[in-house]
Amino acid sequence: MAASPSPANPDLAALLASRRAGHGMPRAFYHDETLYAHELATVWHAGWLFAGFAFEIPNPGDFLTLEVDATPVLVLRGDDGAVRAFHNVCRHRGTQLCRAPSGHLRALVCPYHSWTYSRQGELLACHGMHDGVDKSTLGLVPLHAEVCVDLIYVSLAQSPPAFAGMRARFEAAGRPQGFDRARVAKTIEYEVDANWKLVWENNRECYHCTARHPQYVKSNFDVYEEEHASAAIRQEIAAALARTNAQWDVVGDDAAHPKGGLATFPDPDHDLWYTCNRTALAEGFATESLDGGRVAPLMGDYHAADVGVLRMRSLPNFWLHASCDHAVVTRMLPAGLRRTRMKSFWLVDHDAREGEDYDLDRLLPFWHLTNEQDWDICKWQQKGVDSIGYVPGPLSQRKEYNVDAFIRWYLKQMQTDGTAKPLARIA
């Protein structure tokens, strides 16, 4: 009933224009329910969302589910082996169909009136309906779904942005990691008491790492933007790159980020909502673990530890850090204006066995700790930006260029009408 905000809505237009260049966003972006409803439309119902892994649902009938705010989604492998996504809602009276986070089904039977769908989403039976019901028009509402390097992406949009660019990029950079030969060693779900944008802004800079992540900064050069680093640090970075370069030649990677600091992402000027890059690890770190030692068998095509860290990201809900021996993937889903659901997946080689080849006590802490440190600060930031006394401050041009880029990307999405237009165009 409430008038939907839109660029035609002068209030919204004024609000979008109110952000001061180079600064954070005003309070309303983290405080106003109407704005949240609008960003569901223009961001979350428009873009490509990471859902899970193809290897989690290897067989026909295997499924996984997720919820985008209040919209339940079903991802299901069909009899033909294809991964499909559907609105997880019966076409009859709207009942949610699959309740479990994952599982296997022979056919999709609605628990209410037993309407029965094939594993391709077709309505097979609706006993009890009157004659003349055209079952062919009552299949599950399909969603766009794509799989690349075993990552399943879905889009709730009618016309999602082109996927080809990301596919090409992710396949080239991700292939050596062997995601198709991986399995999930552990998942942990987190509820963050903050707007999802605060979580992304946190992710897009390592300015906070020195104070918040003492364990994280030992392993990498994220906090050292090269042009501001000391000579000693620059030498360290060069040495790490040299050590790693040999392996990069082997794995054929062209995504190297051969310096300190964070690679730029996103790039709203070129509508780039995904990225890959590979960074070197610091001396003594074979992998992103607390002690730097290997925590699992090598994955994929790697035959040595010195491959640095492969990083992949896509907006609005995915990031990944992969070392030689494991990968940690994080999925974000909004669950209200001030509530964000995070799920992290720890991946290892599919032949690795817990207790023999790896130990959760060594595999998990590095990123579980980093996650909890981040979610905590996001919660306190939410409390602050809810204040009438919050004034958006300047972003560091040295260290928060990506926060600025994220905000500009977001504001550009908010200018769209959130229905038909693509989220972004790839040249």
Add this chain to the structure above:
Amino acid sequence: MAASPSPANPDLAALLASRRAGHGMPRAFYHDETLYAHELATVWHAGWLFAGFAFEIPNPGDFLTLEVDATPVLVLRGDDGAVRAFHNVCRHRGTQLCRAPSGHLRALVCPYHSWTYSRQGELLACHGMHDGVDKSTLGLVPLHAEVCVDLIYVSLAQSPPAFAGMRARFEAAGRPQGFDRARVAKTIEYEVDANWKLVWENNRECYHCTARHPQYVKSNFDVYEEEHASAAIRQEIAAALARTNAQWDVVGDDAAHPKGGLATFPDPDHDLWYTCNRTALAEGFATESLDGGRVAPLMGDYHAADVGVLRMRSLPNFWLHASCDHAVVTRMLPAGLRRTRMKSFWLVDHDAREGEDYDLDRLLPFWHLTNEQDWDICKWQQKGVDSIGYVPGPLSQRKEYNVDAFIRWYLKQMQTDGTAKPLARIA
């Protein structure tokens, strides 16, 4: 402050018109707080609401309370023996007066400043007020109240719909059950995480019974619409009717529903928001119990078990199933857009003694189980209709004609202004 929706409000008019004939209602009807506020006005503050039983408050000063959304209501037997209803709110500063679900009071004394009301709602004393306060204008705000077959109905409307039609119908059909000689053996309250309309839609069809209520479908012919039933089922129904008919003659019932399937209700074209009918029980079922056996002494005028099941309903909040030996009454009250409070009452003859004449372990399970099965599916339906992917589907003309009737009744109510006009007119 928010503009109240009304037929004059073009948004609401468009929304009401947006329902496709023969289909479920669009998402907004289960998702939008403004619509919920409007249906409180046009449905819940307009119609007749079942509150409880006259026999629960037999003596002057006995009371019971209920809450219609956030509005507390008091039902009280006066010194003259009459049952009255009032807003359960002091006329002074608005404090809620009676807090308990039921009880007995000598006089109504507000716990705040001791304003004292008679058991007829008159303000008797307000010590401490200044001279000149006219107590005669400060009695409790009365609500319309009616009692028929010991069912207490209240209305929050200034001009509620005529009660006479329902009274005539309920007294004729309900008299043999002996509600005036009943008592409550047990009540159970339920909180359903679903909009109240989903609970009614669930109630108005037995299409779901096969899948959801294996125990229920054994006892009756609700799932067998005669025109679609097999010859064998038609024969079973005929035999059950013949067996029961003799008793129906005795009890003088004219409400027989002499076939399978559900009797039609409501009838929005004739503004019929109440109904009674009597159905036959299946072979082997003397009563609606899990094993079909009697679970309490005969009630009312019955002198044999074969009386089938008396069913009574009234919109928006009452239904009843009465076997020869017990009756189960269900009261619905909205408690928010996605929260509905249900209370079921198990009635037995007033002389029946627990442990001797009946056992709760045999009396309760049939309907307690049915209730829980229904509330669970309503919860999952709510999750589905909250989705942006929910598309209202076709209703079965065979099995969901009453869901369609309910929706048409509801939409007709929503066209009213919800203040002065009657909820429905009885010819």
Add this chain to the structure above:
Amino acid sequence: MAASPSPANPDLAALLASRRAGHGMPRAFYHDETLYAHELATVWHAGWLFAGFAFEIPNPGDFLTLEVDATPVLVLRGDDGAVRAFHNVCRHRGTQLCRAPSGHLRALVCPYHSWTYSRQGELLACHGMHDGVDKSTLGLVPLHAEVCVDLIYVSLAQSPPAFAGMRARFEAAGRPQGFDRARVAKTIEYEVDANWKLVWENNRECYHCTARHPQYVKSNFDVYEEEHASAAIRQEIAAALARTNAQWDVVGDDAAHPKGGLATFPDPDHDLWYTCNRTALAEGFATESLDGGRVAPLMGDYHAADVGVLRMRSLPNFWLHASCDHAVVTRMLPAGLRRTRMKSFWLVDHDAREGEDYDLDRLLPFWHLTNEQDWDICKWQQKGVDSIGYVPGPLSQRKEYNVDAFIRWYLKQMQTDGTAKPLARIA
């Protein structure tokens, strides 16, 4: 995004005008989120708020925090010994700075990116920012703060009302109590499920005391408006006044309220939002305790018990009752339309030692009990005024003149625009 209500908004103007003179306020004032947002602006973000005691933060770096609805506030003693208040929010990305209710800090370091502020609120360091950042423009956002008789007041307004009038009044009346030589023996926090205005309305009359506070009415003459009191009561009051008067001469008090009933407060016609007065205690009561006996050593300048009770109040969030031996201070903060956070402080002389000089079991019960009795009735009043059946009733001209005054004060505040204008003007 929602249109802010304002006097220019005809809905709000109509609502403000809808209150019937001499009666309570209509339902919307306790029920409508938009109105609540407006009263945050016109009352809570405009006036002077009691925050705590200067003696709680005696040394540079000592701080205390509070939350006004969702706005966190920091009160901090600087290196120069001055008490200052700031928005408790980092100027960089808006993170809440201090999390604890109170504590000590050497410097204010934001936990996110280590921006560092002096104890006077200046930005000292923001390592990692680009060149050219002007630190002098990025100090903490200051709030107005004042201290009088060791009470710390803050205002979130740009131009708060003049403080001088209250300071003069509080210093004259409060000096003998020796707040500067006091300490906190105990604090108790309460969450009240009611709108903050109901809590004030409850505070502004003792009409309810007879029914709700049997312990309270023994100690004082609040329930006896002299013109309506019996001759015996008038004699008692005169005797108590005579007994106390000698001490009043000693302490130089000019705030005596030399009769029964409550002193008038507030006075919206003269924009008086603060008050002090001293009342006599009943025979047998040396202090406000359950048995009337002394419960702690004498405070301040007192050298005998017969000083009655010093009462101080300021709108919108402070009241105090001080006996010869202890003082109980109550602070109110809104935490939502139907949620109010109360904190009571029991003060004793700073040299008094628990277990020797006083015992919490004797010190706390009188007001803790009174508090709980009040919060409970406020909760039930909230339930009643949320009802569609609530009709604002007449206020007793004998006993609720201060409720009427409070309502008129509130409605006058609501007429302001809540941004620049002072809350009230002192002649």
